[in-house]
Amino acid sequence: GDSVTQMEGPVTLSEEACLTINCTYTATGYPSLFWYVQYPGEGLQLLLKATKADDKGSNKGFEATYRKETTSFHLEKGSVQVSDSAVYFCALSPFTGGGNKLTFGTGTQLKVEL
Amino acid sequence: DSGVTQTPKHLITATGQRVTLRCSPRSGDLSVYWYQQSLDQGLQFLIQYYNGEERAKGNILERFSAQQFPDLHSELNLSSLELGDSALYFCASGSGIFSGNTIYFGEGSWLTVV
Numbered sequence: 001g002d003s004v005t006q007m008e009g010p011v012t013l014s015e016e017a018c019l020t021i022n023c024t025y026t027a028t029g030y031p032s033l034f035w036y037v038q039y040p041g042e043g044l045q046l047l048l049k050a051t052k053a054d055d056k057g058s059n060k061g062f063e064a065t066y067r068k069e070t071t072s073f074h075l076e077k078g079s080v081q082v083s084d085s086a087v088y089f090c091a092l093s094p095f096t097g098g099g100n101k102l103t104f105g106t107g108t109q110l111k112v113e114l
Numbered sequence: 115d116s117g118v119t120q121t122p123k124h125l126i127t128a129t130g131q132r133v134t135l136r137c138s139p140r141s142g143d144l145s146v147y148w149y150q151q152s153l154d155q156g157l158q159f160l161i162q163y164y165n166g167e168e169r170a171k172g173n174i175l176e177r178f179s180a181q182q183f184p185d186l187h188s189e190l191n192l193s194s195l196e197l198g199d200s201a202l203y204f205c206a207s208g209s210g211i212f213s214g215n216t217i218y219f220g221e222g223s224w225l226t227v228v
Contacts, residue, residue, distance in 0.1 A: 032214040043116065043204060044219040051214035089157065093214065100211050101147060101170050104157040 006105035023090035118220035132193040139207030152201040
């Protein structure tokens with residue numbers, strides 16, 4: 001079945017450091033790929049998405065490129081802020097007509113310190 | 115604010131009891147999803163409804179059931195509760211059923227079974 005693997009956390013960075021959170025997936029066909037963020041005590045918020053190979057999703061300084069050849073969708077940001085501290089989830093939605101449920105990775109906690 | 119409303123936000127109940135979680139989707143969204151988030155299982159898809167009909171089913175226990183009403187709100191019923199059912203239950207909504215459609219999450223209902 002479909003699955004998403006993302007790097008273990010927590011990831012601790014200093015403010016203004018570069019961020020990469022790795023995400024790889026297993027799915028048939030061409031799924032859509034998503035990054036969601038969960039701030040403490042809150043629900044999941046869509047951060048960015050990409051629906052086909054080579055698409056780049058971007059939002060709030062975060063970027064991720066859909067790489068079909070490596071089945072990856074790594075999240076990157078050039079300069080993190082303390083306010084970026086949260087749990088980040090990579091997810092996929094299969095390319096089928098049977099519903100578009102999301103399959104999530106285990107989440108990566110990011111802590112940004114001054 | 116995602117526009118998805120869940121009630122109650124917190125619930126404490128005893129083993130063997132039954133609870134109902136309620137969800138109002140974003141205005142205009144026809145799809146409703148239920149997810150369970152726990153420390154040991156992560157984010158697990160439970161069930162999806164589209165315009166009142168069940169569309170996809172995930173790891174939902176037989177003790178759990180859901181429905182979507184004509185006004186599109188949804189309820190998740192959890193019965194014969196066990197300690198292991200303690201979790202954060204998310205409702206989410208989206209406009210369609212196709213891969214790539216954005217899914218918006220509520221803030222969740224915290225269920226504690228004692």
